[in-house]
Amino acid sequence: MSHDTGTADRAVDHSDTPADRRFVIGRDVGPVAGWFRIIFGLIAVASLWYRVDKALDGGELAMMVVWFAVVAAVYTAVIWFFGRIDRFRGVSPWIPSALLQLPMMLYPMGIGSDPLHQALAVYTTIGVLLCGVARYGGLEVAALPMLLLGRRTVLYSPFNAVDIVEQAFRREQTRGVMWATSLALTVFVLIEYWWVGLLLSVPPAKDLIGESIRLPGYWALLLLVPAGWFAAHAARGRDRYRTVPLGQRWPGLAAVALLLLIPMLGNRQVPDSLWGIIMFVGLIVGLVTLVRLPFRKASGAGRREVVAPSH
Numbered sequence: 001m002s003h004d005t006g007t008a009d010r011a012v013d014h015s016d017t018p019a020d021r022r023f024v025i026g027r028d029v030g031p032v033a034g035w036f037r038i039i040f041g042l043i044a045v046a047s048l049w050y051r052v053d054k055a056l057d058g059g060e061l062a063m064m065v066v067w068f069a070v071v072a073a074v075y076t077a078v079i080w081f082f083g084r085i086d087r088f089r090g091v092s093p094w095i096p097s098a099l100l101q102l103p104m105m106l107y108p109m110g111i112g113s114d115p116l117h118q119a120l121a122v123y124t125t126i127g128v129l130l131c132g133v134a135r136y137g138g139l140e141v142a143a144l145p146m147l148l149l150g151r152r153t154v155l156y157s158p159f160n161a162v163d164i165v166e167q168a169f170r171r172e173q174t175r176g177v178m179w180a181t182s183l184a185l186t187v188f189v190l191i192e193y194w195w196v197g198l199l200l201s202v203p204p205a206k207d208l209i210g211e212s213i214r215l216p217g218y219w220a221l222l223l224l225v226p227a228g229w230f231a232a233h234a235a236r237g238r239d240r241y242r243t244v245p246l247g248q249r250w251p252g253l254a255a256v257a258l259l260l261l262i263p264m265l266g267n268r269q270v271p272d273s274l275w276g277i278i279m280f281v282g283l284i285v286g287l288v289t290l291v292r293l294p295f296r297k298a299s300g301a302g303r304r305e306v307v308a309p310s311h
Contacts, residue, residue, distance in 0.1 A: 023167055025247050026093055026154040029135040030166045037132030037159055040195060044125040047201040052118050060115045067119035075100070076145040083151060095289065097139050097156040098282020101275055104141065108272075128159075137163055139278075156282075158274030161257040162190065168230055168254030182226035186258070189223050193265035217266035227258035 023030075029037070056064060082096070104124065107117045127140030136143055138155035146153060169183055192215055200206045200214065234241065234252035241249045264273045 022248065024154060025137065025160050025163060025253075026097075026156045027137050027152050029131065029137040029163060030170065032166045033137075033159065033162045034132045034135050036162050036190070036194075037128050040198070041125055041129035041132060043195060043198050043202065044128065046205070047198055048118070048121055048125055050203055051201075052122075055114055056118060060113075063113070063115035064119045064122070067116045068123055071103075071119055071123050072144055075141055076148055079142060079145040079151070079153070080149055083149070083153070092285050092289070093154045093156055094278070094282040094285040096153075096282075098279045098286065100139055100141055100155065101279050101282075104275070105279075131157070131159070156278050158271030158278070161261055161274065164250065164253045164257045165226075168250040171250050172233070178229050182229045185222045186226045189220055189265060193217075193220055193268055194270055197268045217268070220262050220266035223258045223262050223265070227255045227262075230255040230258070 052061070052064070078100075104120055106112050107120045123144075124140050127143035130143035130147060131137065131140055134143070134147060136146055136152060137157065137160060138146065138153055139157050140159075142153065142155050145151075165186060169179070169186075172179055196213055199209075200211065230251045234249065234255060237251065241252065247253075261270065264270050267273075
């Protein structure tokens with residue numbers, strides 16, 4: 001595994017070593033974002049419990065367990081294999097994130113059996129919990145293999161939006177009324193639109209709290225307040241952030257993340273829509289990389305000819 005902090009934003013595999021202590025999106029998780037994942041995962045477990053109980057009989061439940069083992073083994077083998085190949089270590093994290101998430105599309109596309117679909121859902125849910133417990137900020141489907149292989153590969157996840165916002169609030173030096181207001185609005189909207197819909201899929205919870213807790217989508221527009229506040233901070237500090245790597249420009253990143261979340265949260269399409277964005281961006285980055293590959297090889301060959309000694 002690579003330990004070069006200078007390529008932390010691009011390399012596929014990075015360990016959390018004493019030489020690399022800065023927060024890396026897609027690898028690290030703060031305490032708040034960790035608990036956010038854990039609570040979401042626990043709600044998802046409760047939802048799955050009732051769904052699987054209704055959807056599968058005894059034989060299908062056994063097949064679900066088999067499929068879960070197969071999925072876990074395949075993901076672990078793939079991540080282990082590509083982690084051992086040097087040429088993949090400089091690949092943008094968007095590409096493996098998209099490729100690893102792509103098989104999960106079997107579920108929404110209705111390809112395969114019900115036991116397979118439920119196994120994929122259980123595998124992803126366990127991944128969310130593991131990411132929270134192990135403080136791993138990568139893709140949920142990679143969480144179990146990372147734990148088994150002892151790696152912390154940089155991969156992108158829908159929950160990275162929460163990671164970014166947490167880091168932006170934590171690193172803000174001026175904690176006045178607007179900081180507190182922005183924080184309160186962010187927490188309120190994220191809980192309402194990220195957790196509540198899933199919580200209402202649990203029958204006892206739905207009977208207890210009722211549908212009235214589900215607010216209209218336009219309440220997500222409250223995120224415009226913290227987004228604007230972070231954008232103003234980013235604009236005021238643009239000279240200071242010019243020398244900072246893009247992945248460390250927290251106010252600007254938080255503003256973009258919150259603006260991106262507004263329509264998705266309003267339609268209660270998180271984290272699903274964010275997984276879709278990760279796959280789309282990853283495939284685009286992959287295509288661009290493939291197109292540029294011949295030119296890079298030609299450029300490298302030209303440089304070797306220039307420096308080759310004459311005889």
